[in-house]
Amino acid sequence: MSLEAIKFDEKRATLRILNQLLVPYETQYLAVDAIAPVEGIDLFSGYTAIKGMYTRGAPAIMLVGCFSVVVELNRVLNENETRFGYDVADLARFKSRLLDRISVLIQSRPTAVNLLNGCNEMRQIIDASTSTTSLYTDLLQFAVKLYKDDLKSNHAIGANGVEYIYSELEKEGFTGEFSVMTICNTGSLATSGYGTALGIIRALHQEAQHRATKMAHVYACETRPYNQGSRLTAYELQYEKIPFSLITDNMVSFLVDSLAKNKANRSLPSAAPIKFIIVGADRIVKNGDLANKIGTFQLSLIASLYPSIKFIGAAPTTTIDFTRSTGDEIVIEQRPKKELTQIMGGVVGPDGAFVHGNNGVQMQKISMAPVGIDVWNPSFDVTPHDKIDAIVTEKKFFTKTNGSYTFE
Numbered sequence: 376m377s378l379e380a381i382k383f384d385e386k387r388a389t390l391r392i393l394n395q396l397l398v399p400y401e402t403q404y405l406a407v408d409a410i411a412p413v414e415g416i417d418l419f420s421g422y423t424a425i426k427g428m429y430t431r432g433a434p435a436i437m438l439v440g441c442f443s444v445v446v447e448l449n450r451v452l453n454e455n456e457t458r459f460g461y462d463v464a465d466l467a468r469f470k471s472r473l474l475d476r477i478s479v480l481i482q483s484r485p486t487a488v489n490l491l492n493g494c495n496e497m498r499q500i501i502d503a504s505t506s507t508t509s510l511y512t513d514l515l516q517f518a519v520k521l522y523k524d525d526l527k528s529n530h531a532i533g534a535n536g537v538e539y540i541y542s543e544l545e546k547e548g549f550t551g552e553f554s555v556m557t558i559c560n561t562g563s564l565a566t567s568g569y570g571t572a573l574g575i576i577r578a579l580h581q582e583a584q585h586r587a588t589k590m591a592h593v594y595a596c597e598t599r600p601y602n603q604g605s606r607l608t609a610y611e612l613q614y615e616k617i618p619f620s621l622i623t624d625n626m627v628s629f630l631v632d633s634l635a636k637n638k639a640n641r642s643l644p645s646a647a648p649i650k651f652i653i654v655g656a657d658r659i660v661k662n663g664d665l666a667n668k669i670g671t672f673q674l675s676l677i678a679s680l681y682p683s684i685k686f687i688g689a690a691p692t693t694t695i696d697f698t699r700s701t702g703d704e705i706v707i708e709q710r711p712k713k714e715l716t717q718i719m720g721g722v723v724g725p726d727g728a729f730v731h732g733n734n735g736v737q738m739q740k741i742s743m744a745p746v747g748i749d750v751w752n753p754s755f756d757v758t759p760h761d762k763i764d765a766i767v768t769e770k771k772f773f774t775k776t777n778g779s780y781t782f783e
């Protein structure tokens with residue numbers, strides 16, 4: 376069974392999300408009660424879950440956002456919640472309040488486009504609805520389908536990624552064992568399950584059972600400043616028993632070079648050279664420029680220096696933004712300074728094991744920098760399409776024709 380970040384109960388229309396701020400120290404699920412905060416009411420909303428990084432990963436953000444719409448509507452329409460400011464007696468006013476709430480939700484994480492794409496489809500359903508009952512039922516069905524489709528997409532991305540990778544290996548005449556590298560977390564926790572870039576890695580691991588040419592090792596970048604690589608990807612890879620090593624983001628060139636030159640004196644975890652760098656995406660625009668977690672762009676630059684390494688972006692088509700032409704048009708989210716200067720983790724005892732308190736592993740926040748300093752903290756960067764060898768979606772793997780990507 377793979378890890379579940381999102382638990383939606385279709386019958387009761389309730390949503391619980393894994394608190395990813397506590398992973399891997401603790402497994403805590405939080406109930407989401409509404410779309411966005413409402414003044415004077417103590418509730419945990421989809422907006423807060425997304426903005427506060429309790430839920431992260433572009434597809435997971437979309438799903439939690441869309442489910443939170445259904446949860447709020449269920450509370451208003453079926454449980455007589457009156458404090459959310461809806462006029463249930465007037466359809467036009469009801470719709471207008473709902474659209475306002477969705478507009479707030481969309482602001483929670485600006486770079487990832489999946490939530491916007493999902494909300495735009497919800498807006499169309501709302502526009503077309505002729506009663507609050509049909510509006511609710513249609514949005515519920517839509518959100519459930521979105522979740523199921525995302526899971527199917529991830530498995531298809533895995534299969535299409537494997538197809539691309541083996542076609543490249545065959546073209547090159549490469550045989551034997553190889554390694555791959557990834558950044559951030561793009562697995563079960565960032566999606567409905569299975570994952571995008573990490574889905575391809577999962578599929579490669581399965582493929583390794585019956586192939587002589589196979590993935591032998593994964594290098595996971597820790598992904599500063601928020602460490603989704605060391606906290607989440609390392610957790611998923613360990614859980615799935617996929618051989619891997621964690622590296623810091625600034626070890627990449629030395630590692631790639633050491634493996635390419637087979638430097639036996641560098642205590643390398645595996646002799647298998649890196650053949651593929653596989654990353655997720657938060658937004659891919661029409662020309663193939665790809666926004667992903669900060670640090671992705673430099674991986675593509677390093678890959679471009681080694682003809683034997685292919686750089687792959689993996690994402691469902693819900694991550695494609697057909698309204699923007701180039702990466703220059705992507706808004707890059709700036710995150711709070713404290714995400715770079717402070718870190719929270721589990722307390723470790725003298726024996727190297729986590730110290731447990733009454734509520735699981737004891738957690739502590741520490742500062743790693745002087746207090747009050749200036750910080751630049753863009754959460755994402757943009758990798759230009761010319762540095763990307765393939766973009767894998769659930770439909771197929773796309774490669775460039777005359778230097779350009781065409782998705783439609």
Ligand SMILES: CSC[C@H]1O[C@H](OP(=O)(O)O)[C@H](O)[C@@H]1O
Nearest residue numbers: 431432433559561565655656668
């Ligand atoms: C399949 S997840 C896509 C994407 O989400 C991550 O961002 P964040 O952890 O800030 O939500 C990361 O950039 C992943 O590649």
